[in-house]
Each structure stands twice: as C-alpha cells, then as structure tokens.
Amino acid sequence: MATTVPIKENIITWALNRAGYDLAKFSSKYPTLKVDHWLQGDKQPTVKQLEDFSKKVHIPFGYLFLQEPPNEDIDFPFFRTGNLSHNYQVSPNVYDTILDLQRRQDWLRDYLIQLEIHPLAYVGKFGTDTSIDIFVKDLRDKLGLKAGWTMTCPTWEDTLGILIDTIERIGIIVIQNGIVGNNTSRPIPVEECRGFVLVDDYVPFMFLNNADAKAAQLFTLIHELAHVWLGKSAGFNQDQLLPASNETEILCDRVAAEFLVPAHILREFWKDLADIQKLATRLKVSTIVIARRALDLELISKTQFYTFYNKYIEQFRVKKGGSGGNFYSTSKRRVSPTFASFVDSAVQSGELTYKDAFKLTGLYVNVYTQFIQKHVTTVK
16 A cells, blocks of 8 residues: 655645635646645655645656745746836746746856856946946947948848847856746746846846747847846736836846847938838837837827737737647757757767756657757767
8 A cells, every 4th residue: 555645735725726726726726636635634645645646737856845835936027017115926837937947047057167267257247327328239239230230141030040149159048938848738828928138147038928029039038138247137017018017127238229220220221111010120129129119219109109019919829720830940949049059069068968858958869869960069
C-alpha cells in the first residue's frame, strides 16, 4: 500500500486559487485525484498524487510542504497604462515566465564572469533627466543604426527582425514568447503583459509577448531598450501603446517613438503624404507606430489615434490563429540563438551537462541537437 502524506489545507487552497480553479472546477476536471476528500480530511494523498497535483496547478512540488503560501511578489515594478501607481504582483503565468528568465540570466551572468567578460558600459548610463535627442543618438550609435535606417529595410516586419538581431549583438538577450515555456495551455495575456526587461550589468534579458501584434512588439522592444540604458528593470502592459503615468515610462516611450520615427523625418513626409498606410510603407515601420508618433507630434488627434489603433488590433485578432508555424522557428524566438550559443559553448567545454542544457533551453535530446545545428554558432 502506498504511503500517504498529510497536507496543509491552506497550501492546497492557495495552489488551486493560484491556478485559477475553485474546488468544484478542479474536482470535475481531475476527479481521480480526490482533492475534495483531502480537504475534508476523509483521505490523505500519496506522494505520487501530490506530484501529479503540483504539475496540474503549476507549482514546485516542494511548495506543498510549506507552512504558509510563498510570497510571489516580483522585485521590480509592473506598470499599467494610465495607472498612477505600480505594483509588484503579476499573474502566475507571468510570474513563472519571469522566474524562468531570471534562472537563465543568473546562469549566463555567472558564465560570462567565469569567461572574464566585462560588464556592459551602457547599462544604467543615463538618468531620467537625459534629453531625448542625446538618449536616442546614443542608442543609434551603439547599435550602428542611423536616423532613417528603417527605410532601407524590405518591410517593417524585417525592421523588427533586424532590430532584435542587432540588440543581441551588443550583449542583450531577447526572448519572444506568448506562453509559459513550451506549455500551450498557459498563455500570457497581452492585456496584462506586453513585455518586461530584467536589467543586469553583464547580460540584460528582454521579453516580448509574442501573442501581441508584431507592430506593437516593435515599439515595446525599443521601450525596453531604453530601460536598459536607465538601468531599471520593469514590466508593462502599455494599453494602446501608451505609457503609465510615471516619469521613467513616459521617457522610455518618447525615446522609442523618436528612435523608430524621427520627428523631423515624419514632419517632412507628412507635408506631402498625410497617409498613415503609405507612410508606414515608406518608412518601413508599422502603421500603428506611425499613428502613435503622429499622435505625439499632434499631427492627429487622440480620437483618431484610438480609432486607428483599435481597428488595427481587431484586424490582427481576426487574422491570428491557424498554424503555430515551424517549431524550430518558434523555438528560435523562445530560446534566443545567442543564449543557446553560450549554453552550447559551456556544454562543449565540459562546464555544463546536457541535462542542465536541456533545462536551461527547454529543448530536449534530438530537438536540442537539431536546434543547435540549425540556429547556433557556438561561442569560442
């Protein structure tokens, strides 16, 4: 007979609520676990049943033996558009994503220090009193991108890809994902999280919610980059691409807007071509980025911007769906080839086991090998 273990009613109840279940809903979905009997005291679970329960509610197994639920506040602010305050609490799916990226970041920071890599000079370089022009010029100089560079891109989708690759080349890891790891049953709502940035002197990590429209990701990407230069970790939802009522958020938005669409260029084109769609085609940024910049420069009204933005997002939602695309292309965004290259380098030098490499990347056995062969150039 299998050995049973006592449970803490408050921990089980907390775990259910954290995963979005009430007792009736969970018992209906997973009747064989008999969680209702655990809470009533009629039965005690076995270790195997508790392990199964922990997986279904997405918590570490060890949490079930705590006396009180753990504190799951994050250690940086998560800004909400239009909110005068910020908080340090997020949903379980966003929280677990943050923890996963922090684990990757912790490992890579230690590995870079072991390799005697120097800290990044640009992290925390500026303060909120820095002028927009100086801020944007420094970003462009570091990335090697001149004002108006987007016009040389084939499409605005290419603009996003080029930006990600360029940002990774200066030492920042960019992760795009719309779910927790590879778990399609755990989506990350765009309404809660457009992105977040974990600032670090050695290796900042930037997260883009890949469930968001690519057009919005373009703006979020540079907003996060500005946070790196300010040395401030943060998360944000940026409803309708508008910042929270916060000095840092407003500055990052202004930097992103000027970086992507310089004011003098848009004003010049606007004189002859006050058409958002045609300007987006010419400047190779998305239409909503053009609309957002036109709003900043008072070329359109707030009502016009909101109407345009809402229509764009609705069209995106209608088009979205169908196939999730090629697995390896999707994994490339979720893992980051730059991060994977460091992992593979550590494996090849004997500093890291394949088992640990699998955990760090979320890729296993043959999938890991094929991913490395397809997307990674090992760091020497």
